[in-house]
Amino acid sequence: MIPAETTGRGTQVRRPGGKLLPSLGILLVTGGLVLLGWFAYLWFEPAQAPYHYQQIATGSVQDYPELELDAWPELEIRRYDVIVPEAEKPVAQATVAQRDGGAPVLIKWENSSREVLHALDWKSSELSALAAAINRYAEKDALIVAWWDISQQINLLTGHDTLFSSHLNEPLIIPQHWQVDIEAIDAYEQSFWQSKPERRELEQFERFALALTAEPEAGVAQLRELIGPERAAYIIVHVTDLYKLGLMYPEKIGVAYQNFPLTGNIHGMINHMKVQLKEHDFDTYTLQSITDMEIRVYFLSDEQSSKTLLAGMLPFTDKDAPTELEALQLLYQKGGYWLYKIPGGPE
Structure with missing residues (x-):
């Protein structure tokens, strides 16, 4: 006799609820697949950027x-707040311009936090004046070479061909604690600005930036090689390029900056700059007017930084003036913008 508590090898035992066991097993297996799918989603789905444009x-x-x-009445203007969920107020404000439904172009950026995000401030009046100057000095078929953001603005406002046309985000200026989200930020920026640069353009931009870190004669030769020998070309730099170039190549050009309120005591402010120069053993400095109430002072860390092409194209204390730069021909300057003709090209 086989006790009731045991079964023979060929016997199937039915217990109360036995019919539920197969369903429960399927449910457990399915639940496992759902959990695996959820973990896979979390693993492969890119994280969200820590901010958004509203x-x-x-x-x-x-x-x-x-x-x-006013000279460009056909442009459509949009304004966005840059929202960080944990911040009480917008951390920045972006103003963009579009023509005929094209990709948006950043034409004004205002930071509202202590940490710089994406761009440094500039004066709108200086940009519109620069566009007019380019139309005055540069041939219609000339190539304009400038940092990618200025290039986009100039292409929009003048129609001139520019070496860079995409929103490159080089360098990507974000707070240090956002570095872990850099891939998500890059993807979000490409989506918002409707721009995904090709490798060739990124490589050309790297060559352009490296040319700015070289000594003037060598740097201009590198620019002409990048452009080609036959085309008329002009280069624009802005004082904010110092900070961006320093972020990309800190081993080649050391840059720091500090904002100062504009007061009636000019001599006191200059003395304070000299104190900063001495305390940090900086080599020289230059100024940028941000608003009617504030200026920004850019310091170069050492003599090597002061010998770069970019430094030579901007006015620094106790250094040769840009008008004395022999490698390029200065044509125009207003505020932070400097326009030069690159030698070579058609006669």
Whole structure:
């Protein structure tokens, strides 16, 4: 006799609820697959950027007189707050311009936090004046060489061909604690600006930036090689390029900056700059007017930094003036912008 508590090898035992066991087993297996799928989603799905652009206004150039873009009435203007969920207020504000539904171009950026995000401030009046100067000095078929953000602005406002046309985000200026989200930020930026640069353009931009870190004669030769021998070309630099170039190549050009309020005591402010120069053993400095109430001082760390092509194209204390730069021909300057003709090209 076989006790009831045991079964023979060929016997199937039915217990109360036995019919539920196969279903429960399937449910457990399915649940396992669901969990595995969820973990796979978390693993492969890119993280979200720690901020987002929130549109707050749109209109024509007449609605934004502070941009001084009256000469371009066909442009559509959009304004965005840069929102960080844990921050009480927007950390920055971006103003973009578009023509005929094209990709947005950044034409004004205002940081509202202590940490710089994406771009440094500049004066809108200086940009519109620069566009007019390019139309005055540069041939219609000339190539304009400048940092990628300036290149986009100049292409939009003048129609001139520029060496760089994409929103390159080089360097990507973000707070240190956002470095872990760099891939998500890069993907979000490409989506927002409707721009995914090709490898060739990125390589060309790297060559351009490296040329700015070389000594003037060598740097200009590298620029001409990048452009080609036959084309008329002009280069624009802005004082904010110092900071961006320093981020990309800190071993080649050391840059620091500090903001100062504009007061009636000019001599006191200059003395304070000299104190900073001495305390940190900086080599020289130059100024940028941000607003009517504030200036930014850029310091170069050493003599090697002061010998770069970019430094030679900008006015630094106790250094040769840009008008004395023999490697390039200075044509125009207003505020932070400097326009030069690159030697070579058609006679």
